[in-house]
Amino acid sequence: MKIGLLLQELAQVAPNGRGIVFEDQSFSWREMNERVNRLANGLTAMGLTKGDKVAILAQNSHRFVETWIALSKGGFVAVALNSESAPPEVAFILEDSGAKALLADEQYIERIGQIALPPAVSRLICFNAKADGWKNYEELLATSSPQEPVTDVAPEDVRALLYTSGTTGNPKGCVNTHGQWHSSFKNFVEEIAPPRNEAMLLVVPLFVGYGSSFILSALLTQNTMIVLQRFRPDAVLDAIERHKVAVAGFVPTMLIGMMNEPDFARRDLSSLKLIVYGGSVIAPAVLKTALEKFKSGFCQVFGMTEAGGFIAFLNQDDHRVDGSERMEARLKSCGRSARYAKITIVDDDGNEVPPNELGELTVRSSSTVTGYWNKPAETAAAIRNGALYTGDVAYKDADGYIFITDRKKEMIVSGGMNIYPAEIEAVIYRHPAVAQVAVIGVPDDKWGEAVKAVVELKPGIAATADELMEFCAPHLAKQKRPKSFDFWKSLPTGASGKLAKKEIRDVYWKGHERKI
Numbered sequence: 298m299k300i301g302l303l304l305q306e307l308a309q310v311a312p313n314g315r316g317i318v319f320e321d322q323s324f325s326w327r328e329m330n331e332r333v334n335r336l337a338n339g340l341t342a343m344g345l346t347k348g349d350k351v352a353i354l355a356q357n358s359h360r361f362v363e364t365w366i367a368l369s370k371g372g373f374v375a376v377a378l379n380s381e382s383a384p385p386e387v388a389f390i391l392e393d394s395g396a397k398a399l400l401a402d403e404q405y406i407e408r409i410g411q412i413a414l415p416p417a418v419s420r421l422i423c424f425n426a427k428a429d430g431w432k433n434y435e436e437l438l439a440t441s442s443p444q445e446p447v448t449d450v451a452p453e454d455v456r457a458l459l460y461t462s463g464t465t466g467n468p469k470g471c472v473n474t475h476g477q478w479h480s481s482f483k484n485f486v487e488e489i490a491p492p493r494n495e496a497m498l499l500v501v502p503l504f505v506g507y508g509s510s511f512i513l514s515a516l517l518t519q520n521t522m523i524v525l526q527r528f529r530p531d532a533v534l535d536a537i538e539r540h541k542v543a544v545a546g547f548v549p550t551m552l553i554g555m556m557n558e559p560d561f562a563r564r565d566l567s568s569l570k571l572i573v574y575g576g577s578v579i580a581p582a583v584l585k586t587a588l589e590k591f592k593s594g595f596c597q598v599f600g601m602t603e604a605g606g607f608i609a610f611l612n613q614d615d616h617r618v619d620g621s622e623r624m625e626a627r628l629k630s631c632g633r634s635a636r637y638a639k640i641t642i643v644d645d646d647g648n649e650v651p652p653n654e655l656g657e658l659t660v661r662s663s664s665t666v667t668g669y670w671n672k673p674a675e676t677a678a679a680i681r682n683g684a685l686y687t688g689d690v691a692y693k694d695a696d697g698y699i700f701i702t703d704r705k706k707e708m709i710v711s712g713g714m715n716i717y718p719a720e721i722e723a724v725i726y727r728h729p730a731v732a733q734v735a736v737i738g739v740p741d742d743k744w745g746e747a748v749k750a751v752v753e754l755k756p757g758i759a760a761t762a763d764e765l766m767e768f769c770a771p772h773l774a775k776q777k778r779p780k781s782f783d784f785w786k787s788l789p790t791g792a793s794g795k796l797a798k799k800e801i802r803d804v805y806w807k808g809h810e811r812k813i
Contacts (some may be wrong), residue, residue: 298449300443300475301337303516304330314494315521318540318673319359333363336434338439343420343432347372347399347448350458351625352396352418353504354378354405357526360424360434361503364400365512372448375457376470377504381774386468394458394470394670396753400424406431411792421635452476458670461508461602461715470670471602481606482513484635488610489596492570493518495543500525500551506602507576507713511546520544530554534564538577540634541568545712548713549579550743552587561590568595571613576713579745581628585618599631599699600713603685605664608638609699630698638662641684642693650692655702658691659684680691680772707798710737711746714776719777724772725750730760731800733788735796736779753788794797812813 307316308330316329324332333806340351348376349371354360368375376394378387391399392415399418401409403426412813421430458470478732485491502510515522515727525532528551536542552574555561572591575598578680597611611632617624634640641649642656650656665685668676679686686707691701709716718736723736733753738746741766754760771779789797 298371300478300513300516301333301366301446301450303513304333304370305445307516307519311418311519314519317362317522317524319357319428319524319527322359324359329363332519333367333370334443334445335365335438335441336367337373337446337448337722338444339419339437340367340371340373340398341446341448342441345371345373345420347450348374348774349398350374350376350394351398351400352376352378352391352394354380354399354401354409355424355504356380357503357508357524358402358424359522359524360400362499362512362522362524365503365509366516367782368449370446371616372446372450374455376460377457379504379774380459383774384408384774385413385772386531386774388415388483389470390460390470391415392420392461393467394681394713400434400480401431421634423490440744441445446613448473452474452479453668459602459666459765461542461725466577468719469675471605472667472670473605474667476553477605477664477666478513480637480662481600482510482517484607484637484664485510485514485598485611486517488607488612488635489571489573491518491520491541491573491597492543493520495570496521496523496568498523498533498536498539498540498542498545500528500536501546501548501576501713502527504596505713506606507546507548507575507598510606528554530558534558534561534566536564538568543568544571544573544575545569546575549574549578549583549745551757552579552591553583553743556587556590562680564568566591567594571596573598578709581625584616584628588616588618591790597632599805600746601687603666603679603687604638604660604662605666608635608660608662609633609640611698626694630694630700632699633697634660634699635662638664640693640699642691642699647681652695653692655690655692658687658689658701660687661685707737709733709736709746709748711738711748711776716748716777721748721750721769721777723750724769725765725779728760728765728768730754730758731765732756735788735798735801737798737802737805739781739802740809741780748777749781749783749805751783751788752786 307326316326320352324412346590387666398420400422403630421431424434456475457473460468499645503509571594594613595616598607600607609632639661721736732755737750741747
């Protein structure tokens, strides 16, 4: 159950094997383990103790990976912040989590300077530069012990607070333990059977649960981690060719971006044995094109933060295009329940519904998070009698394949990111011209769903889309900002007086199938 032990074992059995590569830097498993130990011991020397929260605000790098593992080894609790977060969002999570340390890339120091840091955040470490008031990461490692940390980490100890946007407008921290995280990856390794002792590409943002999942996946399979700072189609294709990448994880927009590269057909991608994708919608037509062009095995993973990771898989055998109606239908599903997860579709009374009948998707799994940080009421509403009620409307077919059809919680999934309308609406409502606003996801070929704001203006007060976009920019992360604004004379309401969002959404989804 000890995540840090996996790296320690690799340092012993394959000390000179390539552990991680980032840009022009490469470290063996032994070197990587020593750097992780130095960081864990350095944080302890700075006065941190087991259970203390440590925040990370950074893009992908070998240092991010080292930090993620070091926090597990040292018994600290990781709090990864979205690198696109606006200053108010950063301030809220630092305060809510009770973080005592913050590790960040140099480029975010100015943003952090715009907020009043909570007094508890008294230890600041900069990954890639020297800055006033910040300890340099490499200098901290140079002065710390490479010996294994003495902290004893148990399966029930908290590993991370995984913040996910909430319908009340503020993010909620999901409490995830070491044991829960490990349970999720028993499913990954057994269901997918990924290649071992080869190269694995890490390009999905590591602050996202889906992205960081590849850290543990690599440790479990002894695959070299090839880390890219951010997604650029040409850079990903270069990395696959140069490092002979065998397994890679993407969100659908990344697959589209690579296939649209002018020189895609001339690229040597023959090393790819498995492409894992998830986090967002993928149109069957796009998936079929990808299967043809990449000529690799494909596997879809389905999960959510509250579930602690992956709970359903559309495996390689299901990714066949043979012209049959049965196989075509499967490409629209998110697969079947993982081995160590039981997914049940239930009615409003909690009773399981028959095949092909709609209900709410619930899951029972040892990977399900303990609950929401400091939110007992929300925890009780989401986890009932050991089952996580996801708020997703779905059905199972007679073969057990799961089809997501709608979301009770109105979550938008755009480019692999989970976005909730309430916090966006709260910002837009601050504009003096706005009477009512409904934020919805609309069909988008690239992102799966794009964020749209449908606005009713106050009588006699004008506003433009550009004005509202500019108004949102300082308050919302980039991916949460509406990509478009529509202005309606009046927004419809239901019998209760609430906005009839389904009626609004249906206008834009006519002729489209909405699924995760």
